Amino acid sequence: MSELKGLDGSVVFANGQTYVSNWTLNYVAGTHDTTNFDSSSGGKVFIAGVKEWSGSYDCFYSTGNTAVPGDTGNIVLKTSTGIVGVWSGGIIITGMDITTPVDGVVAQNYSFQGTGLITASS
Amino acid sequence: MSEISGVNGAVYYNEELSSTATANDIEFSTGDSTITSVLIDFGTTGVGFKAGMLFDLSECGEKDSNERIYTIDTVLNKVITTVEAITSGGACTGTPVFTEYDPGIEICGFYNWTINYVSGIHDVTAFCNSSAGKSFIPSVTEWSATADKYFLTANNTVDDWLATEVEVRFFTKYVASPTVGDPAQYWEGTMLVTGIDETTPVDALVTQNLSFQGKGALTLTTKTNDWNTT
Secondary structure: OOOOOHHHOEEEOOOOOOOEEEEEEEEEEEEEEOOOOOOHHHOOOEEEEEEEEEEEEEEEOOOOOOOOOOOEEEEEEEOOOOOOOEEEEEEEEEEEEEEEEOOOEOEEEEEEEEEEEEEEEO | OOOOEHHHOEEEEOOOOEEEOOOOOEEEEOOOOEEEEOOOOOOOOOOOOOOOOEEEEEOOHHHHHHOOEEEEEEEEOOEEEEOOOOOOOEEEOOOOEEEEEOOOEEOOOEEEEEEEEEEEEEEOOOOOOHHHOOOEEEEEEEEEEEEEEEOOOOOOHHHHOOOOEEEEEEEEEOOOOOOOOOOEEEEEEEEEEEEEEEEOOOOOOOEEEEEEEEEEEEEEEEEOOOOOOO
16 A cells, blocks of 8 residues: 555546546535434534535646537546546536636636446545 | 647637628729728728728629638728739629628737636436435536736727627637648637726736626637638
C-alpha cells in the first residue's frame, strides 16, 4: 500500500475524454435524522439513506470533445493504469464550461450526474 | 488536434444587417469593384455596414453572376467598395438583397469569455431501484455566458447592448484564412444581454463584464474554408 500519484489517471467517456487533466468524484449517502427524546442526550443520531454520486472533470479544449449537456453514457474514472482505483457507471452530462482567456489555454470543463449504480475496483 | 492557446480567441458580433434595393437602384462597376446605390446609405448613418464586414448579395436578376459573399473594403455613404472583384458591370434591374454574413465584426477589448452550458435532470429514483443509488434522466438544456473586456473610449459597441437580443460568436480560435488543417471554431447563438458590470479601480484599467442568457440552441461551427465562401 502506498500513495498514488495522479499522473496516470484518466477518464473514459465517448466524445468527451480528450486532454483530461483532472477528475473529481463526489459519492455521498443521504442521511435521515432519527434523533428523538430518548436518544438526544448522546447527540444527534442518523441512519443511512439513498446513495448518490456526481462529479466533474477538466479538459483542455479539443474538437474531439463533442459531448454536450444532456448526453448520456458510461464513464470510467481511473486513478491509475492498473485495475484498482477504477470507478464506473452511467452518467448524464449536466454541465460544460468553456473558457477562453487571452493569456491561457482554452479550457473545457464537464460536470456530470451519476445515475444508478457506481461500481468500484479498489 | 492539439491544445489551443486562448491568444487566438475573439468575440464577434453579427448585427444581421440587411437591406433590399429597388429595381434599377444599384449600379455595379467592375473596374474599381464598387456597388453604388441611388437611394440606400450603406454606411453607419444608414444600413450600418463597416469596413471588414462580409455581406451576402442575392436577388440580382440578370446580374446574378455578381451574387456571392463580399468583403467590404470601404463603405462611404451610398458606395461600397469590395475586396472581391465584381464580374458584371452596369445597372441592375433586379432587387438586390444585402445581408450581413458570418462572422460579423470583431468587438475589440475582450480578453476572456466563458460559456456555461447545462442540462437539467429529473430524479427517477424509486423503491425498486433505490438500492443502487439515485437514478436520473436528462431534462431541458440551457446556456448562458459571461465575457470580460476593457472599456474603450471609442466604438464601445457593447454600451448599447443591455436588455437587447444579440448574435454573438465566441471564438475559441479565430483564423483569418481557415483551412481543414487550421480551422476556425466558434460557438454561436441568440442571447439576451442581462448585465453589464463596469468597474473603475484606482490602480487598474476600467473593465466591463457582460452577462448573457442564451435563447434556444447553442451551435458549434467549425469553419474550414475562406470566410467569403459558404
